[in-house]
Protein backbone atom coordinates (compact mmCIF):
# COMPACT_ATOMS: atom_id res chain seq x y z
CA UNK A 309 0.00 0.00 0.00
CA UNK A 310 1.03 3.63 -0.38
CA UNK A 311 3.09 5.27 2.29
CA UNK A 312 1.52 8.72 1.96
CA UNK A 313 -1.39 10.38 0.18
CA UNK A 314 -2.51 13.96 -0.31
CA UNK A 315 -6.08 14.96 0.46
CA UNK A 316 -7.32 17.66 -1.88
CA UNK A 317 -10.40 18.60 0.09
CA UNK A 318 -11.66 20.08 3.34
CA UNK A 319 -14.32 19.65 6.01
CA UNK A 320 -15.92 16.41 7.01
CA UNK A 321 -14.82 14.42 3.95
CA UNK A 322 -11.17 15.36 4.45
CA UNK A 323 -11.47 14.16 8.03
CA UNK A 324 -13.25 10.97 6.96
CA UNK A 325 -10.36 10.19 4.60
CA UNK A 326 -7.72 10.98 7.24
CA UNK A 327 -9.41 8.60 9.67
CA UNK A 328 -9.50 5.83 7.10
CA UNK A 329 -5.85 6.37 6.16
CA UNK A 330 -4.76 6.21 9.78
CA UNK A 331 -6.49 2.86 10.13
CA UNK A 332 -4.80 1.65 6.96
CA UNK A 333 -1.38 2.87 8.08
CA UNK A 334 -1.16 5.53 5.34
CA UNK A 335 0.31 8.95 6.16
CA UNK A 336 -1.71 12.00 5.14
CA UNK A 337 -0.99 15.46 3.83
CA UNK A 338 -3.80 18.00 3.59
CA UNK A 339 -3.80 21.23 1.71
CA UNK A 340 -5.91 24.06 3.10
CA UNK A 341 -6.89 27.66 2.69
CA UNK A 342 -6.02 30.21 5.38
CA UNK A 343 -9.76 30.36 6.04
CA UNK A 344 -9.67 26.69 7.11
CA UNK A 345 -6.54 27.00 9.22
CA UNK A 346 -8.21 26.02 12.48
CA UNK A 347 -10.33 23.15 11.17
CA UNK A 348 -9.96 19.57 12.33
CA UNK A 349 -8.54 18.03 9.14
CA UNK A 350 -5.71 20.56 9.25
CA UNK A 351 -5.02 19.75 12.87
CA UNK A 352 -5.30 16.00 12.44
CA UNK A 353 -3.43 15.30 9.21
CA UNK A 354 0.19 14.17 9.36
CA UNK A 355 1.18 17.32 7.51
CA UNK A 356 -0.81 20.38 6.45
CA UNK A 357 0.08 22.90 3.78
CA UNK A 358 -1.54 26.31 3.44
CA UNK A 359 -2.05 27.05 -0.26
CA UNK A 360 -3.96 30.32 -0.33
CA UNK A 361 -6.39 32.66 1.33
CA UNK A 362 -9.95 31.54 0.81
CA UNK A 363 -11.29 31.42 -2.71
CA UNK A 364 -11.83 27.85 -3.90
CA UNK A 365 -10.47 28.74 -7.34
CA UNK A 366 -7.18 29.74 -5.77
CA UNK A 367 -6.99 26.83 -3.32
CA UNK A 368 -8.97 23.60 -3.50
CA UNK A 369 -9.48 23.99 -7.25
CA UNK A 370 -5.93 25.06 -8.03
CA UNK A 371 -4.70 22.01 -9.90
CA UNK A 372 -1.07 23.00 -10.33
CA UNK A 373 -0.55 23.86 -6.67
CA UNK A 374 -2.13 20.59 -5.59
CA UNK A 375 0.11 18.52 -7.84
CA UNK A 376 3.10 20.53 -6.74
CA UNK A 377 2.31 19.92 -3.06
CA UNK A 378 1.87 16.20 -3.68
CA UNK A 379 5.25 16.02 -5.39
CA UNK A 380 7.07 18.07 -2.78
CA UNK A 381 5.75 15.93 0.04
CA UNK A 382 6.32 12.65 -1.83
CA UNK A 383 2.66 11.68 -1.89
CA UNK A 384 2.03 8.77 -4.19
CA UNK A 385 -1.70 9.43 -4.63
CA UNK A 386 -4.33 12.16 -4.28
CA UNK A 387 -7.77 11.66 -2.80
CA UNK A 388 -10.14 14.34 -4.14
CA UNK A 389 -13.11 13.64 -1.81
CA UNK A 390 -16.39 14.93 -3.30
CA UNK A 391 -17.09 18.26 -4.99
CA UNK A 392 -14.07 20.42 -5.99
CA UNK A 393 -11.88 18.36 -8.39
CA UNK A 394 -13.40 14.96 -7.70
CA UNK A 395 -15.06 14.71 -11.11
CA UNK A 396 -12.58 16.75 -13.08
CA UNK A 397 -11.11 14.57 -15.82
CA UNK A 398 -8.39 17.11 -16.62
CA UNK A 399 -7.12 16.99 -13.06
CA UNK A 400 -7.21 13.18 -12.96
CA UNK A 401 -5.23 13.17 -16.21
CA UNK A 402 -2.76 15.67 -14.85
CA UNK A 403 -2.19 13.47 -11.80
CA UNK A 404 -1.45 10.52 -14.05
CA UNK A 405 0.95 12.56 -16.19
CA UNK A 406 2.80 13.53 -13.04
CA UNK A 407 3.09 9.97 -11.80
CA UNK A 408 0.52 10.43 -9.03
CA UNK A 409 -2.47 8.12 -8.68
CA UNK A 410 -5.84 9.85 -8.68
CA UNK A 411 -8.06 7.98 -6.21
CA UNK A 412 -11.07 7.56 -8.42
CA UNK A 413 -11.72 6.03 -11.80
CA UNK A 414 -9.57 6.43 -14.90
CA UNK A 415 -9.84 9.98 -16.28
CA UNK A 416 -11.33 8.71 -19.52
CA UNK A 417 -14.28 7.27 -17.58
CA UNK A 418 -14.78 10.56 -15.70
CA UNK A 419 -14.80 12.36 -19.03
CA UNK A 420 -17.27 9.92 -20.57
CA UNK A 421 -19.70 9.90 -17.64
CA UNK A 422 -19.37 13.63 -16.96
CA UNK A 423 -21.18 14.31 -20.17
CA UNK A 424 -24.76 13.33 -19.40
CA UNK A 425 -25.82 13.15 -22.99
CA UNK A 426 -22.90 10.87 -23.92
CA UNK A 427 -23.54 8.72 -20.83
CA UNK A 428 -27.16 8.44 -21.86
CA UNK A 429 -26.24 7.23 -25.34
CA UNK A 430 -23.81 4.72 -23.86
CA UNK A 431 -26.55 3.34 -21.60
CA UNK A 432 -28.99 3.07 -24.50
CA UNK A 433 -26.39 1.11 -26.45
CA UNK A 434 -26.02 -1.31 -23.53
CA UNK A 435 -29.71 -1.85 -22.89
CA UNK A 436 -29.92 0.19 -19.68
CA UNK A 437 -33.27 2.03 -19.51
CA UNK A 438 -32.99 5.82 -19.74
CA UNK A 439 -35.68 8.50 -19.46
CA UNK A 440 -37.46 8.83 -22.83
CA UNK A 441 -35.87 11.80 -24.53
CA UNK A 442 -34.69 13.55 -27.64
CA UNK A 443 -32.12 12.08 -29.93
CA UNK A 444 -28.79 13.78 -29.32
CA UNK A 445 -28.41 17.37 -28.22
CA UNK A 446 -30.97 20.09 -28.68
CA UNK A 447 -28.49 22.43 -30.36
CA UNK A 448 -31.15 24.77 -31.67
CA UNK A 449 -34.50 25.84 -30.30
CA UNK A 450 -36.18 24.18 -33.30
CA UNK A 451 -34.57 20.85 -32.36
CA UNK A 452 -35.71 21.27 -28.74
CA UNK A 453 -39.23 21.96 -29.97
CA UNK A 454 -39.18 18.93 -32.24
CA UNK A 455 -37.85 16.69 -29.43
CA UNK A 456 -40.40 18.02 -26.94
CA UNK A 457 -43.18 17.49 -29.47
CA UNK A 458 -42.16 13.88 -29.96
CA UNK A 459 -41.73 13.17 -26.22
CA UNK A 460 -44.86 15.07 -25.16
CA UNK A 461 -45.06 17.71 -22.41
CA UNK A 462 -44.06 18.05 -19.61
CA UNK A 463 -40.36 17.86 -20.43
CA UNK A 464 -37.10 18.63 -18.69
CA UNK A 465 -34.28 20.54 -20.34
CA UNK A 466 -30.96 19.35 -19.00
CA UNK A 467 -27.41 20.59 -19.35
CA UNK A 468 -25.10 17.92 -20.63
CA UNK A 469 -22.31 19.08 -18.33
CA UNK A 470 -24.83 19.64 -15.51
CA UNK A 471 -24.47 19.10 -11.79
CA UNK A 472 -26.21 20.30 -8.65
CA UNK A 473 -29.42 20.91 -10.58
CA UNK A 474 -27.87 23.76 -12.60
CA UNK A 475 -28.91 24.25 -16.21
CA UNK A 476 -32.09 22.27 -15.63
CA UNK A 477 -35.59 23.56 -16.47
CA UNK A 478 -39.01 21.96 -16.15
CA UNK A 479 -41.33 22.84 -19.01
CA UNK A 480 -45.04 22.11 -18.78
CA UNK A 481 -46.34 23.86 -21.92
CA UNK A 482 -45.03 24.59 -25.38
CA UNK A 483 -45.28 28.37 -24.83
CA UNK A 484 -42.76 28.12 -21.99
CA UNK A 485 -40.19 26.18 -23.97
CA UNK A 486 -38.25 28.93 -25.67
CA UNK A 487 -37.66 30.96 -22.53
CA UNK A 488 -36.67 27.83 -20.57
CA UNK A 489 -34.41 26.63 -23.36
CA UNK A 490 -32.53 29.91 -23.55
CA UNK A 491 -32.15 30.32 -19.80
CA UNK A 492 -31.00 26.70 -19.33
CA UNK A 493 -28.28 27.25 -21.94
CA UNK A 494 -27.27 30.52 -20.38
CA UNK A 495 -27.05 29.04 -16.90
CA UNK A 496 -25.10 26.03 -18.17
CA UNK A 497 -22.67 28.27 -20.00
CA UNK A 498 -22.05 30.34 -16.87
CA UNK A 499 -21.72 27.35 -14.54
CA UNK A 500 -19.84 24.85 -16.70
CA UNK A 501 -18.51 26.81 -19.65
CA UNK A 502 -20.55 24.50 -21.87
CA UNK A 503 -24.09 25.23 -23.02
CA UNK A 504 -25.01 21.85 -24.52
CA UNK A 505 -28.51 20.86 -23.49
CA UNK A 506 -30.92 18.06 -24.33
CA UNK A 507 -34.57 17.32 -23.71
CA UNK A 508 -36.06 14.45 -21.76
CA UNK A 509 -39.46 13.50 -20.40
CA UNK A 510 -40.24 15.05 -17.02
CA UNK A 511 -41.14 12.12 -14.82
CA UNK A 512 -43.96 13.05 -12.47
CA UNK A 513 -43.68 12.33 -8.75
CA UNK A 514 -40.48 10.30 -9.05
CA UNK A 515 -38.28 8.85 -6.37
CA UNK A 516 -34.54 9.28 -6.60
CA UNK A 517 -32.99 5.86 -6.07
CA UNK A 518 -29.27 5.37 -6.46
CA UNK A 519 -27.10 2.27 -6.27
CA UNK A 520 -23.65 2.19 -4.73
CA UNK A 521 -21.11 0.48 -6.96
CA UNK A 522 -17.69 -0.90 -6.14
CA UNK A 523 -15.36 -1.98 -8.91
CA UNK A 524 -11.71 -2.86 -9.39
CA UNK A 525 -9.26 -2.77 -12.27
CA UNK A 526 -9.91 -6.43 -13.15
CA UNK A 527 -13.49 -6.11 -14.34
CA UNK A 528 -15.11 -7.06 -11.03
CA UNK A 529 -18.17 -4.96 -10.26
CA UNK A 530 -20.55 -5.34 -7.34
CA UNK A 531 -23.36 -3.22 -5.95
CA UNK A 532 -24.01 -2.46 -2.30
CA UNK A 533 -27.71 -1.79 -2.53
CA UNK A 534 -29.65 1.40 -2.93
CA UNK A 535 -30.14 4.73 -1.19
CA UNK A 536 -33.43 6.57 -1.45
CA UNK A 537 -32.52 10.25 -1.75
CA UNK A 538 -35.91 11.63 -2.71
CA UNK A 539 -36.04 14.21 0.08
CA UNK A 540 -34.30 17.11 -1.62
CA UNK A 541 -34.46 20.86 -1.35
CA UNK A 542 -33.90 22.44 -4.76
CA UNK A 543 -32.07 19.33 -6.01
CA UNK A 544 -29.87 19.17 -2.90
CA UNK A 545 -30.34 15.99 -0.93
CA UNK A 546 -31.39 16.39 2.71
CA UNK A 547 -32.26 12.89 3.90
CA UNK A 548 -31.05 9.57 2.56
CA UNK A 549 -32.12 6.13 3.65
CA UNK A 550 -31.62 2.49 2.84
CA UNK A 551 -33.36 0.22 2.09
CA UNK A 552 -35.91 2.24 0.12
CA UNK A 553 -39.52 1.47 1.02
CA UNK A 554 -40.34 1.84 -2.68
CA UNK A 555 -38.50 -1.34 -3.70
CA UNK A 556 -39.40 -4.96 -3.15
CA UNK A 557 -36.88 -7.77 -3.48
CA UNK A 558 -37.55 -8.31 -7.20
CA UNK A 559 -37.23 -4.67 -8.14
CA UNK A 560 -34.12 -4.28 -5.97
CA UNK A 561 -32.52 -7.23 -7.73
CA UNK A 562 -33.48 -5.92 -11.16
CA UNK A 563 -32.21 -2.39 -10.45
CA UNK A 564 -29.04 -3.70 -8.83
CA UNK A 565 -28.29 -5.81 -11.88
CA UNK A 566 -28.94 -2.82 -14.15
CA UNK A 567 -26.60 -0.68 -12.02
CA UNK A 568 -23.86 -3.26 -12.48
CA UNK A 569 -24.56 -3.37 -16.20
CA UNK A 570 -24.32 0.43 -16.34
CA UNK A 571 -21.00 0.45 -14.45
CA UNK A 572 -19.63 -2.27 -16.72
CA UNK A 573 -20.74 -0.32 -19.78
CA UNK A 574 -18.65 2.57 -18.48
CA UNK A 575 -15.68 0.27 -17.85
CA UNK A 576 -15.80 1.43 -14.25
CA UNK A 577 -12.98 0.72 -11.78
CA UNK A 578 -13.63 2.54 -8.48
CA UNK A 579 -16.39 3.42 -6.01
CA UNK A 580 -19.24 5.13 -7.83
CA UNK A 581 -22.97 5.67 -7.94
CA UNK A 582 -25.60 4.91 -10.54
CA UNK A 583 -28.56 7.25 -10.15
CA UNK A 584 -32.02 6.21 -11.27
CA UNK A 585 -35.41 7.77 -11.03
CA UNK A 586 -38.36 5.54 -10.31
CA UNK A 587 -41.80 6.55 -11.58
CA UNK A 588 -45.22 5.88 -10.10
CA UNK A 589 -45.61 2.74 -12.19
CA UNK A 590 -42.34 1.49 -10.70
CA UNK A 591 -40.48 1.77 -13.99
CA UNK A 592 -36.95 3.00 -13.46
CA UNK A 593 -34.57 5.01 -15.61
CA UNK A 594 -30.85 5.79 -15.47
CA UNK A 595 -30.23 9.52 -15.04
CA UNK A 596 -26.51 9.79 -14.38
CA UNK A 597 -23.42 8.21 -12.91
CA UNK A 598 -21.36 9.92 -10.21
CA UNK A 599 -17.75 8.90 -10.51
CA UNK A 600 -16.71 9.77 -6.96
CA UNK A 601 -17.44 8.95 -3.34
CA UNK A 602 -20.70 10.62 -2.33
CA UNK A 603 -21.75 12.63 0.69
CA UNK A 604 -24.24 9.93 1.66
CA UNK A 605 -21.80 7.00 1.47
CA UNK A 606 -22.04 6.31 5.27
CA UNK A 607 -25.62 5.09 4.77
CA UNK A 608 -24.27 2.17 2.76
CA UNK A 609 -21.36 1.66 5.12
CA UNK A 610 -23.69 1.32 8.10
CA UNK A 611 -26.01 -1.04 6.22
CA UNK A 612 -23.34 -3.35 4.80
CA UNK A 613 -20.44 -2.96 7.24
CA UNK A 614 -18.12 -2.14 4.33
CA UNK A 615 -15.70 0.80 4.58
CA UNK A 616 -16.18 2.46 1.18
CA UNK A 617 -13.22 4.82 1.42
CA UNK A 618 -10.95 1.89 2.21
CA UNK A 619 -12.29 -0.08 -0.74
CA UNK A 620 -11.90 2.96 -2.98
CA UNK A 621 -8.27 3.43 -1.93
CA UNK A 622 -7.50 -0.28 -2.33
CA UNK A 623 -9.06 -0.35 -5.78
CA UNK A 624 -7.10 2.71 -6.93
CA UNK A 625 -3.95 0.99 -5.71
CA UNK A 626 -4.72 -1.96 -7.95
CA UNK A 627 -6.06 -4.40 -5.39
CA UNK A 628 -8.89 -6.74 -6.24
CA UNK A 629 -12.26 -6.20 -4.58
CA UNK A 630 -12.18 -7.80 -1.17
CA UNK A 631 -15.60 -9.39 -1.55
CA UNK A 632 -18.03 -10.83 -4.08
CA UNK A 633 -21.67 -9.90 -4.64
CA UNK A 634 -22.76 -12.99 -2.70
CA UNK A 635 -20.75 -11.87 0.31
CA UNK A 636 -22.55 -8.52 0.55
CA UNK A 637 -25.29 -8.57 3.18
CA UNK A 638 -27.68 -5.88 4.30
CA UNK A 639 -28.60 -5.47 7.89
CA UNK A 640 -31.37 -3.31 9.37
CA UNK A 641 -32.35 0.17 8.26
CA UNK A 642 -30.19 3.30 8.01
CA UNK A 643 -31.16 6.98 7.78
CA UNK A 644 -28.90 9.98 7.29
CA UNK A 645 -29.82 13.64 7.90
CA UNK A 646 -27.63 16.38 6.54
CA UNK A 647 -27.14 19.28 8.90
CA UNK A 648 -26.60 22.53 7.03
CA UNK A 649 -25.45 25.86 8.40
CA UNK A 650 -27.79 28.73 7.61
CA UNK A 651 -25.44 31.33 9.03
CA UNK A 652 -21.68 31.41 9.54
CA UNK A 653 -19.66 32.31 12.61
CA UNK A 654 -18.51 30.93 15.93
CA UNK A 655 -19.84 27.64 17.26
CA UNK A 656 -20.18 28.51 20.94
CA UNK A 657 -21.35 25.17 22.16
CA UNK A 658 -21.38 21.82 20.43
CA UNK A 659 -22.62 18.40 21.38
CA UNK A 660 -22.92 15.46 19.02
CA UNK A 661 -25.35 12.61 19.55
CA UNK A 662 -23.92 9.20 20.28
CA UNK A 663 -24.99 5.90 21.76
CA UNK A 664 -26.14 2.68 20.17
CA UNK A 665 -26.51 2.79 16.39
CA UNK A 666 -25.47 6.44 15.94
CA UNK A 667 -22.66 7.91 13.85
CA UNK A 668 -21.92 11.58 13.30
CA UNK A 669 -19.54 12.62 10.54
CA UNK A 670 -18.46 16.21 11.01
CA UNK A 671 -15.43 18.44 11.27
CA UNK A 672 -16.84 20.74 13.95
CA UNK A 673 -15.60 21.16 17.51
CA UNK A 674 -16.48 23.42 20.41
CA UNK A 675 -15.33 26.94 19.59
CA UNK A 676 -14.69 26.39 15.88
CA UNK A 677 -15.76 28.90 13.24
CA UNK A 678 -18.01 28.14 10.27
CA UNK A 679 -16.72 29.84 7.14
CA UNK A 680 -19.13 31.43 4.68
CA UNK A 681 -16.85 30.50 1.79
CA UNK A 682 -17.63 26.83 1.29
CA UNK A 683 -20.30 24.13 1.38
CA UNK A 684 -22.94 24.80 4.02
CA UNK A 685 -23.13 21.14 5.05
CA UNK A 686 -21.46 20.91 8.45
CA UNK A 687 -22.49 17.50 9.79
CA UNK A 688 -24.18 14.25 8.87
CA UNK A 689 -26.07 12.30 11.48
CA UNK A 690 -26.46 8.66 10.51
CA UNK A 691 -28.45 6.14 12.51
CA UNK A 692 -29.16 2.47 12.18
CA UNK A 693 -32.11 0.55 13.56
CA UNK A 694 -33.20 -3.04 13.22
CA UNK A 695 -36.18 -1.72 11.23
CA UNK A 696 -37.32 1.59 9.76
CA UNK A 697 -39.41 2.76 12.69
CA UNK A 698 -36.58 2.07 15.11
CA UNK A 699 -34.25 4.05 12.85
CA UNK A 700 -36.71 6.98 12.74
CA UNK A 701 -37.03 6.97 16.54
CA UNK A 702 -33.26 6.80 16.88
CA UNK A 703 -32.87 9.75 14.51
CA UNK A 704 -35.42 11.78 16.50
CA UNK A 705 -33.58 11.23 19.77
CA UNK A 706 -30.21 11.83 18.09
CA UNK A 707 -31.33 15.18 16.74
CA UNK A 708 -32.68 16.01 20.19
CA UNK A 709 -29.19 15.39 21.57
CA UNK A 710 -27.48 17.43 18.88
CA UNK A 711 -26.56 20.91 20.06
CA UNK A 712 -24.95 23.48 17.79
CA UNK A 713 -25.11 26.91 19.39
CA UNK A 714 -23.95 30.21 17.96
CA UNK A 715 -25.05 29.65 14.39
CA UNK A 716 -28.33 28.79 12.76
CA UNK A 717 -28.81 25.37 11.20
CA UNK A 718 -31.60 23.27 9.70
CA UNK A 719 -31.45 20.91 12.69
CA UNK A 720 -34.91 21.81 14.02
CA UNK A 721 -36.53 21.26 10.64
CA UNK A 722 -34.80 17.90 10.19
CA UNK A 723 -36.07 16.83 13.59
CA UNK A 724 -39.63 17.83 12.66
CA UNK A 725 -39.30 16.05 9.34
CA UNK A 726 -38.78 12.81 11.27
CA UNK A 727 -42.31 13.28 12.66
CA UNK A 728 -44.07 14.13 9.40
CA UNK A 729 -46.63 11.45 8.71
CA UNK A 730 -45.74 11.12 5.03
CA UNK A 731 -42.11 10.55 5.89
CA UNK A 732 -42.99 8.14 8.67
CA UNK A 733 -45.19 6.18 6.25
CA UNK A 734 -42.45 6.26 3.61
CA UNK A 735 -44.93 8.00 1.35
CA UNK A 736 -42.76 10.58 -0.37
CA UNK A 737 -41.15 11.52 -3.67
CA UNK A 738 -38.83 14.30 -4.90
CA UNK A 739 -41.61 16.86 -4.40
CA UNK A 740 -41.79 16.27 -0.65
CA UNK A 741 -39.93 19.45 0.22
CA UNK A 742 -41.99 21.67 -2.11
CA UNK A 743 -45.19 20.21 -0.76
CA UNK A 744 -44.45 19.97 2.95
CA UNK A 745 -41.73 22.43 3.91
CA UNK A 746 -44.31 25.11 4.74
CA UNK A 747 -45.93 22.78 7.28
CA UNK A 748 -42.55 21.96 8.78
CA UNK A 749 -41.62 25.63 9.03
CA UNK A 750 -44.96 26.35 10.68
CA UNK A 751 -44.42 23.57 13.25
CA UNK A 752 -40.97 24.98 13.84
CA UNK A 753 -42.41 28.44 14.55
CA UNK A 754 -44.95 26.91 16.90
CA UNK A 755 -42.25 24.81 18.52
CA UNK A 756 -44.36 21.72 18.43
CA UNK A 757 -43.65 18.28 17.03
CA UNK A 758 -46.08 16.32 19.16
CA UNK A 759 -48.54 13.79 17.84
CA UNK A 760 -47.89 14.44 14.18
Ligand code: ADP
Nearest residue numbers: 439464470471472473474509510511516595738
Ligand atom coordinates in the same frame (compact mmCIF):
# COMPACT_ATOMS: atom_id res chain seq x y z
P1 ADP B 1 -27.61 17.06 -11.29
O1 ADP B 1 -26.41 16.34 -11.80
O2 ADP B 1 -27.66 18.50 -11.69
O3 ADP B 1 -27.86 16.83 -9.83
P2 ADP B 1 -29.51 15.00 -12.04
O4 ADP B 1 -29.59 14.48 -13.41
O5 ADP B 1 -28.84 14.13 -11.02
O6 ADP B 1 -28.84 16.45 -12.08
O7 ADP B 1 -30.94 15.36 -11.51
C1 ADP B 1 -31.14 16.03 -10.28
C2 ADP B 1 -32.52 15.70 -9.73
O8 ADP B 1 -33.52 16.12 -10.65
C3 ADP B 1 -32.74 14.21 -9.53
O9 ADP B 1 -32.38 13.81 -8.25
C4 ADP B 1 -34.22 14.08 -9.73
O10 ADP B 1 -34.87 14.36 -8.53
C5 ADP B 1 -34.56 15.17 -10.72
N1 ADP B 1 -34.67 14.65 -12.10
C6 ADP B 1 -33.69 14.37 -12.96
N2 ADP B 1 -34.16 13.94 -14.14
C7 ADP B 1 -35.50 13.95 -14.02
C8 ADP B 1 -36.59 13.64 -14.91
N3 ADP B 1 -36.40 13.23 -16.17
N4 ADP B 1 -37.86 13.78 -14.44
C9 ADP B 1 -38.09 14.20 -13.18
N5 ADP B 1 -37.11 14.53 -12.31
C10 ADP B 1 -35.85 14.41 -12.72
